[in-house]
Amino acid sequence: MSVLLHPGYFLNIANFIAIANNKVCWEVNDNYQKQTFRNRTYIAADIGKHMLNIPIKHIGKSSGKQLYKDVKVENDYAWQRQHWRTLETAYRTSAFFEFYEDELISLFEKKHTFLLDLNLETTSLICDFLQVDMPQEKTSTFQKNPNDIIDGRLLVSSKSKIDFKQEEYFQVFNDRNGFIENCSILDLLFNEGTNALTYLQNHTLKLNNA
Numbered sequence: 001m002s003v004l005l006h007p008g009y010f011l012n013i014a015n016f017i018a019i020a021n022n023k024v025c026w027e028v029n030d031n032y033q034k035q036t037f038r039n040r041t042y043i044a045a046d047i048g049k050h051m052l053n054i055p056i057k058h059i060g061k062s063s064g065k066q067l068y069k070d071v072k073v074e075n076d077y078a079w080q081r082q083h084w085r086t087l088e089t090a091y092r093t094s095a096f097f098e099f100y101e102d103e104l105i106s107l108f109e110k111k112h113t114f115l116l117d118l119n120l121e122t123t124s125l126i127c128d129f130l131q132v133d134m135p136q137e138k139t140s141t142f143q144k145n146p147n148d149i150i151d152g153r154l155l156v157s158s159k160s161k162i163d164f165k166q167e168e169y170f171q172v173f174n175d176r177n178g179f180i181e182n183c184s185i186l187d188l189l190f191n192e193g194t195n196a197l198t199y200l201q202n203h204t205l206k207l208n209n210a
Helices: 013-021 079-091 097-108 115-130 185-201
Strands: 003-005 024-026 040-045 048-053
Touching: 003 013, 013 115, 013 185, 040 079, 040 185, 048 079, 079 097, 079 185, 097 115, 097 185, 115 185
Parallel strands: 003 024
Antiparallel strands: 040 048
């Protein structure tokens, strides 16, 4: 059975466990919600858990809710340069940063109009790194209670507690901060490299209707 997921910005390890172990359908017809992994991700930096946030163009309250696929990125602010510099500072000394650097930096030099397009491209690039197929199936309509599919959309919430036991791996600053769970997939790739896919496949998630 397929899992229904929201595309997000360099999704965290829990989301990529779902991607690595299941057929995935992308939810692309939902309303945009703030404070989710749609426009943020967390890395393990020298100061501990650190958020990278994509600024978006806000619409007035009178306009009502906005569809996720209509949300535009605010590119007047040099957020991509800031994100890349933060990643360099956090992971330059990691074992595999240089292995992925060239392909990643080209993405950070490209401007995207829509947040959804950016998130699908970041996910596609990570799937290439992991050597798994990028999921192509997308929803045609929004269903609050979908049938015949595992609903994994809660994984995009930055406030939901995900029910899975994560094995620890080496992180650059774990001698200072301890192990930081469920970071961006970038953290796993920079530290584990080609072992990342095996790591993901060795984990399972308990989703509500799995």
